[in-house]
């Protein structure tokens with residue numbers, strides 16, 4: 052299986068290891084497989100016998116054909132070990148008539164662990180497979196969870212270094228604490244004055260900078276990415292959609308021929324794109340519901356065909372979705388309209404801040420996707436509603452999807468993707484429940500435990516004792532310097 056880029060027609064493909072090593076394609080586009088592998092009904096049934104790691108290895112092997120099954124199984128077993136995920140990596144909770152796929156039982160308590168525990172292992176293997184002499188210096192722009200999960204995933208992985216940039220005022224107390232206390236000899240963490248887009252644009256600029264490439268080479272490194280623009284992030288995400296369908300079938304919740312609608316709290320469009328690819332593989336998935344918070348660029352796009360980033364970014368209580376440029380939408384454009392049109396739309400986005408689909412193009416998007424957004428009040432209402440009615444506690448991001456999902460019921464069963472532990476955003480969750488919010492983040496965790504009797508995850512409780520290692524703050528213009536100057 053060869054990988055092609057979203058911005059060049061008929062380009063020669065590369066192996067997946069090259070795509071994973073490179074991150075971004077040389078033409079500035081994103082990598083995608085030249086075709087989407089299929090899972091037959093019989094294969095889907097067979098997967099019922101597999102545990103999560105074996106299922107992950109099987110699904111990944113369909114995409115990463117230059118890796119051996121043994122390599123992928125070893126990577127998946129190490130990534131999804133009981134030590135890291137406490138037994139079941141992606142449990143599904145039945146709540147009322149619907150389901151929540153809880154993807155946050157990993158070491159940093161957010162769904163990005165699902166991909167970022169595997170991705171560094173795929174990259175390490177890619178360095179060997181492609182004969183790379185240089186080590187990888189990973190640059191990450193994060194609105195919170197990616198950075199934390201990437202730091203944990205790359206922690207002391209041989210032949211890698213990692214520098215994480217986060218918006219100084221765009222992440223939660225807990226996330227800030229997680230990053231500034233991060234362990235790992237190969238890790239560095241820098242706060243950027245500005246919002247997530249400033250951090251992401253800054254990182255993209257470094258990737259395009261000749262001087263940065265040169266300085267990295269002097270350190271024996273090349274620059275690479277862990278953002279969901281990297282294909283190595285997306286493959287492990289396809290896995291949990293396959294897993295959800297397989298489990299619901301196995302448990303008789305989803306009948307033969309029945310389809311599952313899926314609502315995804317969306318930021319960079321990586322998670323929901325993985326669901327779309329799982330659907331294209333042949334999984335019994337119906338509507339894909341793209342849920343935005345008040346930064347509703349994507350919801351507008353899917354409803355009107357106009358992607359317009361020319362608006363103020365709002366800081367919400369679901370900061371991992373506070374995004375105006377959702378990089379992975381480019382992959383959807385390519386899958387539906389091809390490279391030439393994608394290049395045209397991306398050029399319009401970069402020069403004018405907006406692009407417009409034709410009516411036919413919009414219809415093609417809407418063939419699979421619905422979209423809506425939840426206001427802060429609506430998301431808080433979903434938290435208190437779910438807890439009041441079912442005793443089910445969810446975080447602010449999941450609440451956005453749960454709220455939007457209610458408006459798009461089709462009669463199919465509905466799976467809401469739960470992307471973070473409620474304890475990661477304890478102050479907001481407390482306030483949604485109408486409780487008093489202590490000013491200290493750790494007190495908030497304790498107060499939420501006391502109120503709900505739901506136990507807080509160990510890694511968050513333990514944060515309190517850890518020493519702060521990183522406190523640098525820079526301007527966007529100083530980011531390149533910050534990568535190399537310690």
Ligand SMILES: *Cc1c(COP(=O)(O)O)cnc(C)c1O
Pocket residue numbers: 161162163196197279316317318319320321322323371372448449470471
């Ligand atoms: C990253 C993140 C999202 C958004 O996922 P995308 O793949 O960027 O769309 C949603 N919720 C949480 C908790 C996240 O960390």
